[in-house]
Amino acid sequence: MPSLKDLKIRIESVKSTRKITKAMQMVAAAKLRRAQESAENARPYAERMQAVLGNLASSSADSSSAPLLLSGTGKDSVHLLVAATSERGLCGGFNSSIVRLVRSEATKLQERGKTVKILTVGKKGREQLRRDFEDAMVGHVDLSGQKRIGYQNARVIADDVLSRFENGEFDVATIFFSRFKSVISQEPTAQRLVPAPVSPDSASDRKFYEYEPGENEILEELLPRAVATQIFTALLENAASEQGARMTAMDNATRNAGEMIDKLTIVYNRSRQAAITKELIEIISGAEAL
């Protein structure tokens, strides 16, 4: 049985933990709003880009001169998995769920005899993936110290991925991130980066364009941008998801701490009462003995 003093210390410590988790929850809520906003702001660009690309690609996909980024290398033996996770912990299952998806995908690919390379973005995913795939890790992008994710960050990652592609380091690239559905639900998602995923444009609403300069020149400019845009969207979704996950996790933690304080307080009061009763009995029986 812990002494009264021990209990009191315990209660105090849980109370200060609760204060921290509560503060973190509120910070996450504020950041979440901002992250959601920037994700929404980025949407028009990404949608337009996808529409234009779909349109362009469907007209030149079958021609043999199509850029490699669109048609792929024709092989499928080396896969690059880009795992986008967070820089900080304390956000529930956010990182683990992304890592789990990457891990299962990597294992599946390895079983089929493919080579897997992993590029990590964010410290947390790297720590977890390094245990199983030390040999497959080819690079890491550090985003810590970035207050706000800008298009520049995505550009840096895209440039890295693209230069690897040009050097023939991989055939297929996939990015893993968490899609933000709502505050309580984030869905780990895999999305193909290279070759560019092109939604088969329905032939009916295909528009015919004139191109300046040529079709292929535009495609060549567009494709690297499309990759960067996809990465940017993924990073923004990830940022919103991270804050959402952290908010939920911290909300739970605050509630648990409250419950624990209640329980500890009951134990504390009980043992205080027991001590008082014991003393009373001692006094009374002492008086009766006289």
Add this chain to the structure above:
Amino acid sequence: MADSMRFDLVTPEKSLASLQASAVDIPGAEGDMTAMPDHASLLTTLRPGFLRVQSDGPASEYLVTGGFVEITASSVSVLAETVVPKDEATREQVAEFTAAAEEELSKSSGAEKDLAEKRLGEFRALAATF
């Protein structure tokens, strides 16, 4: 014939303008052009330059560094890399862009080198207008 068209100016980070415009001057990769309603569908890349939008209100101007434009009969969508409203653009900023282009050139090789050189030239031309 419609006398106005939808104009959208978006960057990866946000949407900067969305309004009805009567004419848009575009610094296209192969020369400047003005898009008016009922323009033939056209897709072009941008070179560094000024984008001028005429609408009912006062005309607005933007400094763009690159990107592309999609023109249809009823809309003009500009997907730009970096956009600065003209009033806020300064000589220093252009110098910064030029420096970035110079760096790009020093890093590139082969076919890219020509592109980077061309881009740098375009930035220099832009800087000269300031």
